[in-house]
Amino acid sequence: MTGLLGLWHYWMIIALMMVGLYIVIARDNLVKKIMGLNIFQTSVILFYVALAKVEGGTAPIIPEGAEHVVYSNPLPHVLMLTAIVVGVATTALGLALCVRIQEAYGSNEEDEIVRMDVEGLARRGDRAESAPHADDVPPEEVPA
C-alpha cells in the first residue's frame, strides 16, 4: 500500500505528464499545443525536484559552525535551471512560429491549415518551398 501511495508525487508527475501529452496530441490550436508542451516539460522538472528532496533536508547552504546538516541534493535543481532555460527558449520559438503561421495562413487551427495546404497542393503541386507565391509568403517575407 505505502509502496504505491508512498510514491504519490510520482503519480502526480505522471498525471501531469499525461495531461500535457494529451493536450499536444488532441488540440488543434497551435498555441494550446505549445501550452501542453509546457505542462509536459514541467512534469519532468518536477520529477527532478522530487528526486532531489531529502526527508527533513534544508537548502544546501551550511551556516557558520553547523556540523552535519541534512540538506537536499542541489544538483538536480541546477540541472533544472538549465532545463527551464531550454523550456523558455522552446516556448518562445514555438510562439514565434505561431505568430508567423497566423500571419501566413490567417489561422492557428491545425486542421484549417492542413486543409489550405492540401488545396495549395491541388492548385499547383506543392511548389511552396521553391517558387514563392503571393498567397504563400507573408508580404514582409518577399526577399528584398
Next chain:
Amino acid sequence: MTPEFAIGLSVLLPVVGMLGVLLIGERNPDAREGVTLVTTVLTLGTVLQILPGVQAGEQPGLEVLEVLPGLVLAFEVEPLGMLFALVASGLWVVTSLYAIGYMRGHHEINQTRFFACFAAAISAALGIAYARNLFTLFVFYEILTFSTFPLVTHAGTEKAKKAGRTYLGILVFTSVVFLMFGIVWTANVAGTLEFAKGGILAGKISGWRLYVLLGLFAFGTGKAALMPFHRWLPAAMVAPTPVSALLHAVAVVKAGVFTVLKVVVYVFGIDLLADTGASQWLMAVAAFTILSSSLVALTKDNLKARLAYSTIGQLSYIVLGAAMATSAGVLGGGMHIAMHAVGKITLFFVAGAIMVGAHKSEISTMDGLGRRMPWTYSAYLIGSLSIIGLPPLGGSWSKWTLLMGAAEGEHWIYMVVLLISSLLAIGYLMPVFVRGFFLPEKHDDHHDDHHGDHHAEPHEPLLCVLPPVLTAVGCVLLFVYAENLYDMLAPIVAVKGG
C-alpha cells in the same frame, strides 16, 4: 613491354580513347573516328603482348589497390581470360570500322556519346577478362552494365527508353540481389574471393546451401541470359547494330557466360560440382533455355530479334558446358566463347549492312536481296554455318568438344539436346539465306525504316561489307587453328582438384 604493364595499359587505353573522343566531340568527326580506330588497334596490340606469356603457361598479374581488407582490385590473366580479352579487343577493331560506316550511313545522333560509351564498355570487358578475384570481376561487371545503358537507349525514343528500363532492370536486379549476395556469402564462407585452380569452396559448404549458392551465381550473372532472365537481350536490340554486334553478341553476353565459367572452374571447382551433382539442375535449365529460345527464334520475323534469341540459345551452350562439370565440357564452353563470338558478330554485321544498304529489318521483306548484296550474303552463309556447327568452320570444334564433354559425364540426354538445337539453328538461320538467293524480289517493298531517305537501289557500302567478310574469314581460320586455342585453354582443367 612487360605483361604487367600491358595489362594495365590495355585496360586504360580505351578510357584514354574515350576521353579523346569526348574532347574532340562533334566538332571534327573524322579526327574523332581516327582516335577511335587508333585506340582499338593499340589496345589489340597491347593485349597481344600478353599472349605469349600466357601460352607459355605463366599468369602475369597486377594489383591495383585494396579497397577493403580482403577486397582487392587486382588483375591476373589466365587462359580463359586471355581468350575473352583477345576476342573482345580483336573484334572491337573490326566493329569500330563497321560502326563508322554504319553510324554515318544511318545518320545517327549523339555519335560522340556512342563512341565514348563504346570505349568504356570495352575497358570494362577487359577488366572482367583479367579479374583476379570475384570482387574485381563484380566491379567491372557493374561498370559494363552502366556504361552500355546509354548505348541501348541511344535513340532516345519511348521504345528505346522502355528497352533501357528492361535492360537495366534485369541486369541490375540479378547482379545486385543474386550475384552480390553470392559473392558476400562466398567471402564469408571461403574467407577469400581469389580465383584458384580447383575452386575455393571445396569442403567449405554443402547441402542445400551449395545448390542455393550455385543458383545465386548462375542467375546472378543476368548477362548470361539464362531463362527466365533473358528478356533484356532482345530488348537491347533497339540499340544501333554495332552495339548489338559487339556488345550483345560478344562483350556483354560473353562477360556473362565467362563469369559463369570462371565461377564454376575457379570458385566451385568442377570436382566439387561433379561429386555433389549440384549443377544437375543448372544443366536442365540451360537445356531448356537452348531449346525454347531456338523455338522462339523460329517465330521472329525481325532479323535482329531472331539473332538475339539465337544468341540466348548459344550462350546456354556455354552454361551447359560449365554445368556438365567435366573438363571437356568446360573447354568446349571456353572455345564456344570465341567461336560463337566470331560467327554471331558476322551475322549482326550482315543484319546491319542490310539495314544500311537496303533499309530492311524484317526477314519477310528480304526476298531476293542476296543477288544484289552477294558479299554480304556470302558472309552470312559462312557465319550461320559456323553457328550451326558444320565443318570446316570454327563452330564445329566447340560443339564437338561440348559433345565430348557430355559423353564424358554420360549426360546422354544433353547430347541429344545439342544435336536437336543444331537442327533448329538450321531452321532459323537458313531461311534468310534461302530467301535472299532463291526467291524472286518483292517490289512492293514495305519496310519499317524510320529514316526518310531510302535508296531504291540496295548497295553495299565498303565499311559495312568489309567487316563481315573479315569475320567470316575468321570463322574459317578458327577451324584451322582451333588446336592452338585448345592447347591454350587446356591448363585451366589440367590440374584437377588442385
Next chain:
Amino acid sequence: MIDPTPMRMRDKIVLRVVSKLLIPFILLFGLYVQFHGDFGPGGGFQAGVIFAAGFILYGLIFGLDEVETVVPHRFVEIGSALGVLIYGGVGVVNMMLGANFLDYSVLAHDPAHGRHYGILAIEAGVGLTVFATMMLIFYAFADRGRRPGGAA
C-alpha cells in the same frame, strides 16, 4: 456618463502610479539577486529575468516606444551577444592562464578569490544575456508587423 473611446493603459492613473512605484523596487531586487548570487540563492539567470520584468512592465504600461527609448532594440541585441561573450571570454582567459576552460581558480593568487571573481564575471555575463534576451523576445512579439523579419 462614460467616455466611449477606450482608455489606453498609460491613461489609467492606478496602473501608472503603481507601476512607477513598483519598477524601481523590481530593478533593485534584480540587482540584489544578481550580486547576492554567490552568498545565497540567486544568480544571473533569475536576476536577468527579474530585471527584464521591470522593463517589460514599463513597456506594457507606457507603450513600446517609451521603453525602446530607454532600452533600444539594437542595444538588447548587442547585449544578448555580449553577455555570452563575457561568459565564454572568462573561460578563454582561464585557458590562457593555463587552467582548464572555466577553471576560475587561476584568476587570482588565492584560488578561492579566483573562483569568487570568476563567478562574479560569469554571473554578470549570464545576467546581461538573459535580460537582453528577455527584452528581445518581448520586442520580437510586441514589434510584430512594425519591423520586417521579426521573430525566429
Next chain:
Amino acid sequence: MTEHLPALQVVVPMLAAPVCVLLRRTQAVKVFAVLVAWSTLAIAGTLLATVLDSGTISYKMGGWAAPAGIEYRVTIANAYILVLVTSVASVVLPFGLGSAGSSVPQDRKYLLFAAFLLCISGLLGITITGDAFNVFVFLEVTSLSSYALVSMGHGRRALMAAYSYLILGTIGGTFILLGVGLMYQMTGTLNVVDLSERLPEVMASRTMIVAFGFMMVGLFIKLAVFPLHQWLPNAYTYAPSTVSAFLAATATKVSYYVLARVVFTIFGAAYVFGELGLDRILIPLSLAAMFGGSVAAIYQTNVKRLLAYSSIAQIGYMTLGLSFNSLDGLTGGLVHLFNHAMMKGGLFLVVACVTYRLNSSMVDDWRGLGRRMPITMAAFVVGGLSLIGVPTTVGFVSKWYLVSAAVQQDKLVVAGAILLSSLLAVVYVWKIIETVYFKAPPEGGDPVAEAPMSMLIPTWILIGATIYFGLHTALTAGVASKAAALLLSGVP
C-alpha cells in the same frame, strides 16, 4: 593550447555565433563563419589524429573532476563523428548558406549564420561530452537552432514543418531528459563512465527498463527511426536546400552515435540485446524503414521530399547495422553514417544548385536539365549511383559490411532484404535520371545556365568524396571498425 582542444571544439563555434550578431554585415559574417567552420575542422582532425595514436582524451570542464564536474571525452568513435560534422559544415558554409530557397531578407542573414554556428556547436557538444545531462542540453541547442533554420525556408509550409518538428523534437528531448533523470536516480551520477560502472549493480530493478525505454523513444524520434520519422520529410523538404544538406548529413548521424553510445557503453550489449532483446524490435523496424522509406520515395514528385524519404530508408540501414550487435554490423552502421552523409549532403547541394537557377525542386521541372546543367546533373548521377550502392562508390562499402554481417549471423533473409531494398533506390534514382536526360525541356522555359562555380565546387567535393572513399576506405571503414570495436568492448 593543444590540451584544450576538446573544449575549443565546442566553444569556438558557440562563441562565434554572438560575434556574428555583433558583426552584422552579411559579407563579413559569411567570411567569418567559414573561417570558424574550417578551424573546427582543423581541431577535429587534430583530435582524431591524437586519439588514433594515443587513445582516449578526457577533459575536465572547469577543472572539476567527474562526477561533480562535466567531463569532455574524446574517443576514436566520437572523434570520427566530430570530423564528419565539421567537414560537412566546412563544405556547406562556403556554398552560400540560404542562397537557395531561403526567406531571410539580406539584412538579417547574419542571424541565419548565427543559428547555423550554434547548430554546429550543439552537434559537436552532443558528440564530445561525457555527461548524460550535457547530452540533453546540447541536443536541445541543436534542435532549437535547427527549428529556426528550417523555418527560414521559402513559403508558409516551412513554418508548419518547423512547428511540427519543434513539437516532436521537444517531446523526444523531454523523454531523453526523463530517462537521464531515472538513471541519475538509480546511480547518483551523470557521468557516462561512472554510469557504465554503476548501472550493472542496479540492472535488476524495473526502473532501468523504464529509463532505457524513455531514452530509446526519445532517441528514435531524434533519429527519425520508422515509425517516428514523421517530422523529417517536411522539415527537409521546406528548409533552405543548404540547410537540408547540412541537417541530412549531420543531425540524425549524431543522434545515431548517441544511440550507439547508450546501447553499447552505458547499458551494455549484454543487457540490451540479451535481456531486453532490442534486436527483436529494431531489426523489423529497420527493415520497415528500408522498404517503406524507399517505396514512399518512389512516389514523390518533389526531389527534396524524395531525398528525405530515402534518408529514412538509409537510417534504416544504420539502425539495422547496430541491431546486429556484431563488429561488421556496427562497422557497417558507422561507415554508412559517414558515407550517407557524403552522398545525401552532395545530392541536397545539387538540389540547391538547381533551385538557385530554376527555382523549383519538382521532378517535372527538371526535364532536360541534363543538357542545360551538365556538371550539376553529372554530380546527381554519381550521387545517385552511390545511393544505389554501385561498386567503387561508398554505398557499396557500407552495403558490403551490412550484408556480410547478416550472412555471418546466418540471417540470409535479412541479407536478401538489404539487397532488395537497395534496388528500390535504383527505381527512384532512375526516375529522376530519365527525366533529366531523356525528356525534352519544357517549352517556353527561359534558358537555364550552369550553376556558379562557388556552388559547383562544394557540391563536387562531397560527390567526389563518395567516389574517393569508395576506393580508399582507410579513413572511413578503417576508423569505423576501430570505433565499432571500441563501442562493442563497452569501454566508454
